[in-house]
Amino acid sequence: xxxxxxxxxxxxxxxxxxxxxxxxxxxxxxxxxxxxxxxxxxxxxxxxxxxxxxxxxxxxxxxxxxxxxxxxxxxxxxxxxxxxxxxxxxxxxxxxxxxxxxxxxxxxxxxxxxxxxxxxxxxxxxxxxxxxxxxxxxxxxxxxxxxxxxxxxxxxxxxxxxxxxxxxxxxxxxxxxxxxxxxxxxxxxxx
Amino acid sequence: xxxxxxxxxxxxxxxxxxxxxxxxxxxxxxxxxxxxxxxxxxxxxxxxxxxxxxxxxxxxx
Numbered sequence: 001x002x003x004x005x006x007x008x009x010x011x012x013x014x015x016x017x018x019x020x021x022x023x024x025x026x027x028x029x030x031x032x033x034x035x036x037x038x039x040x041x042x043x044x045x046x047x048x049x050x051x052x053x054x055x056x057x058x059x060x061x062x063x064x065x066x067x068x069x070x071x072x073x074x075x076x077x078x079x080x081x082x083x084x085x086x087x088x089x090x091x092x093x094x095x096x097x098x099x100x101x102x103x104x105x106x107x108x109x110x111x112x113x114x115x116x117x118x119x120x121x122x123x124x125x126x127x128x129x130x131x132x133x134x135x136x137x138x139x140x141x142x143x144x145x146x147x148x149x150x151x152x153x154x155x156x157x158x159x160x161x162x163x164x165x166x167x168x169x170x171x172x173x174x175x176x177x178x179x180x181x182x183x184x185x186x187x188x189x190x191x
Numbered sequence: 192x193x194x195x196x197x198x199x200x201x202x203x204x205x206x207x208x209x210x211x212x213x214x215x216x217x218x219x220x221x222x223x224x225x226x227x228x229x230x231x232x233x234x235x236x237x238x239x240x241x242x243x244x245x246x247x248x249x250x251x252x
Binding site for chain 2: 012014016053109
């Protein structure tokens with residue numbers, strides 16, 4: 001694992017089924033919008049030894065026309081939405097700040113949980129991304145400092161504390177600790 | 192130290208050991224082992240759509 005810069009990490013790893021599933025989804029997603037992966041999969045991508053059944057993705061709010069193109073492309077590529085079949089209903093969930101899940105047809109796990117950007121932390125995540133390059137693939141993840149702060153300050157479950165610890169350990173020399181603390185103050189005011 | 196505190200400490204100790212291993216070994220080596228956990232975990236997870244969404248609703252509320 002090489003931290004090339006604040007914006008780029010190279011990983012020469014063997015791809016897991018979760019990686020392959022995620023890459024399959026974002027290959028379609030990125031045709032229609034920018035995106036950022038947040039939460040558990042970020043630490044897993046950086047080597048954490050646990051499984052997750054879902055991958056959390058934030059995207060900017062899309063208009064319905066664009067969302068429909070994305071949803072149709074996903075369906076064409078063997079994905080379906082667990083929450084609803086109709087594009088309009090799925091879109092309404094997203095607009096009402098409810099996340100929706102997509103999996104491969106006839107399966108439930110793994111799945112992608114996708115939501116529209118809804119607050120300033122989602123905006124920070126979308127605007128401060130890191131490209132993780134694996135072989136010829138590229139996966140866009142959130143800034144690690146925000147992930148650590150969110151897990152330690154807001155989520156705080158044992159699993160989240162362990163995820164944050166793992167990220168701190170593997171990225172230690174590349175982290176801005178003052179930024180983590182300032183995000184924690186911001187999160188304190190927000191949540 | 193309570194049982195839960197002891198358990199949490201042991202888990203964090205393992206996180207530290209594993210992340211050290213990740214840093215000290217090439218990516219193919221650690222990822223091969225990580226993938227055993229991920230791939231077998233995904234394979235063994237069998238749920239209907241309804242069961243899964245109910246479970247997520249309860250854990251997120």
